Amino acid sequence: MKTDKCVEIVRQDEKVLSPSSRMPYFPLVIKRGHGAVLEDMDGNEYIDLLSSAGALNTGHSHPKVVEAVIKQVQDxxxxxxxxxxxxxxxxxxxxxxxxxxxxxxxxxxxxxxxxxxxxxxxxxxxxxxxxxxxxxxxxxxxxxxxxxxxxxxxxxxxxxxxxxxxxxxxxxxxxxxxxxxxxxxxxxxxxxxxxxxxxxxxxxxxxxxxxxxxxxxxxxxxxxxxxxxxxxxxxxxxxxxxxxxxxxxxxxxxxxxxxxxxxxxxxxxxxxxxxxxxxxxxxxxxxxxxxxxxxxxxxxxxxxxxxxxxxxxxxxxxxxxxxxxxxENLLEHTRELGEYAMERFNRLKDKHELIGQVRGLGLSVGVDLVKDRDTKEKNGEAAAKICYRCWEKGVVLTFFAGNVLRVQPPLVISRQQMDKAIDIIEEAIVEYTAGEIPDKVLEIAKGW
Ligand SMILES: Cc1ncc(COP(=O)(O)O)c(C=O)c1O
Known part of the structure; x- marks a missing residue:
């Protein structure tokens, strides 16, 4: 994965931006986005499970929104x-x-x-x-x-x-x-x-x-x-x-x-x-x-x-x-795909002790990672490492509350994209459990 341009911009950003408003997960510098897919400055593509913190339910640069905006700025x-x-x-x-x-x-x-x-x-x-x-x-x-x-x-x-x-x-x-x-x-x-x-x-x-x-x-x-x-x-x-x-x-x-x-x-x-x-x-x-x-x-x-x-x-x-x-019937799509995603995450829960609970409504799904299912102690390290590894593999995923994977993609995401993203999350879980994600990513993936 090539990240030279992204890393350089992040380096410049760190010198000039106030520390008051960034909670970093990975050095993602966005060049463009369409639907549920983002592209960074180095040409890498990602399935977006964050939607700009839930601010892009219609996806990136939806043509209808873009057309309306262009017409209005011209007037x-x-x-x-x-x-x-x-x-x-x-x-x-x-x-x-x-x-x-x-x-x-x-x-x-x-x-x-x-x-x-x-x-x-x-x-x-x-x-x-x-x-x-x-x-x-x-x-x-x-x-x-x-x-x-x-x-x-x-x-x-x-x-x-x-x-x-x-x-x-x-x-x-x-x-x-x-x-x-x-x-x-x-x-x-x-x-x-x-x-x-x-x-x-x-x-x-x-x-x-x-x-x-x-x-x-x-x-x-x-x-x-x-x-x-x-x-x-x-x-x-x-x-x-x-x-x-x-x-x-x-x-x-x-x-x-x-x-x-x-x-x-x-x-x-x-x-x-x-x-x-x-x-x-x-x-x-x-x-x-x-x-x-x-x-x-x-x-x-x-x-x-x-x-x-x-x-x-x-x-x-x-x-x-x-x-x-x-x-685009996005309400119905969100209900159906949300249920499907919850089912898939629940199947992951059956296989991976790390997942304590899967919860949410529609395409607002939280995957709660724990150190122990009985004590429910939060596993913040797993959340940070898994999100970082997902980014390396082409999925934008973050966590909140210290340990909960935040699955809030643009509502226009397709089932195929959702499947691919969940497959990648599972790969990252397996790699985390096998101890294959180095501690040094914790210096970058800080989150909330
Ligand atoms: C529930 C909720 N309320 C309010 C806000 C603040 O919105 P804004 O960042 O647009 O000021 C957020 C932002 O994350 C939020 O999640």
Whole structure:
């Protein structure tokens, strides 16, 4: 494998870029991409199982998205919707209210990244309810603006030395049935994790001061943890009983990733608001909050204004993204291929002790690597080495939560490509188990 040009660019990058924002896995320098395939600067090709951290559900440079973007940049690139109007913005807002759950009237607020949408959601929930407290989850990741960091509770490096963070954001355990914090099994679970919130409501967090619960329908960066239905039902009920908004944070799981438009639809819950980002515009910068009209009417400009938000280029990309998902039946494809991939990974689990659990929904699949199936101790070294070896063999694969292989390919990936990628993952597992992946790759493959 030739990597000279890539390595040289990485060397230059290391000298000039801030260390604040890169978590390296391998020296991949991208030259181009089409569908689910990437090509690097040295001409090597890769099957992409990362989709730019879930931001490219329609795949790389989908012709329909490219065509819409080119046409729009030729007409005009941007004029801020803060002072003027443009048609793609209105069309997109209407499409988003159509495809999001709930048959009530909704409105949309646009931004540029999932992080700012989460900040906006905190502001909106406080404005609407007149309450200050927000409930979020331990191990959640919601972005890196101050509000989004305050909402997140994943990594100390995100929070060290930068305080004070936003006050009155409280974190509760996410329902993780594989590694239950309370030592319970599915059979004897009494939702002890939710009990923590009930205890808080009894003793130190007045429920009537809570504005919103902001929850991912699958906890992405926690390692794709899928909550049990009974947890979501009970939490939703608790919110409704106490006048608390239930917000589904769909930045990573939305826009078809789980085989439905939005992850929360798997749980038959109609949230009061959605937070969107990443794949909404196929890689063009865009985020959105979609909320019930009465909620959205409770804040006034300029509380959530960004000069380049709602850019017409991002709007036409988002409109094309929605068309592609519909025309190419990507929701159905994602459900079918996701099930197939889960089956294949489960077969690998039968053969390889290293795999503790396979979980997920649609094409959001996590493969949890353990040192021991009984203790479930995380195997971070295996995850790093396997991802590195996969890269050497032509598959872009990363891990999160320290040890969980993150399988989130573009939804346009074919079954053949998926098969090839899983075959390569198995080869890497076998080579790891045989001790054939050297320790020195750990100096490069750091991940989260
Ligand atoms: C669930 C979730 N929310 C929010 C964000 C932040 O989005 P952005 O990086 O676009 O600001 C991310 C990014 O990884 C995410 O996974």
């Amino acid at each position: 005009f690139i941007h004029y801020t919707p803060v002072y003027t109007y443009h048609e793609p913005l209105v069309k997109l807002a209407n499409r988003l209210t159509d495809i999001s759950p709930g048959k009530f009237k909704k409105r949309v607020a646009f931004g540029l990244s999932g992080s700012d949408a989460n900040d906006g959601m905190i502001k909106l929930a406080r404005a609407y309810t007149g309450r200050s407290k927000i409930i979020s989850f331990i191990q959640s990741y919601h972005g890196s603006t101050y509000g989004a960091i305050s909402l997140s509770a994943l990594s100390l490096n995100m929070r060290k030395k930068i305080g004070p963070l936003l006050p009155d954001i409280h974190h509760i355990p996410y329902p993780d049935c594989y590694r239950c914090m309370f030592g319970k099994k599915v059979e004897n679970c009494r939702l002890e994790c939710l009990k923590q919130l009930e205890i808080a409501f009894e003793h130190y967090i007045p429920a009537e001061e809570v504005a919103a619960v902001i929850m991912e329908p699958i906890a992405g960066d926690a390692g794709l943890v899928v909550p049990p239905q009974k947890y979501v039902d009970s939490l939703y009920r608790l919110c409704k009983e106490n006048g608390i908004l239930f917000v589904s944070e769909e930045v990573q799981q939305g826009f078809g990733r789980t085989g439905r438009w939005f992850g929360i639809e798997h749980f038959n819950i109609v949230p009061d608001a959605l937070v969107l980002g990443k794949s909404i515009a196929s890689g063009m910068p865009m985020s959105a909050i979609v909320a019930r009209e009465d909620i959205m009417q409770s804040w006034q400009a300029p509380v959530h204004v960004f000069t380049t938000a709602g850019s017409p280029v991002s709007c036409v990309a988002a409109l094309a993204t929605i068309e592609v998902i519909l025309e």
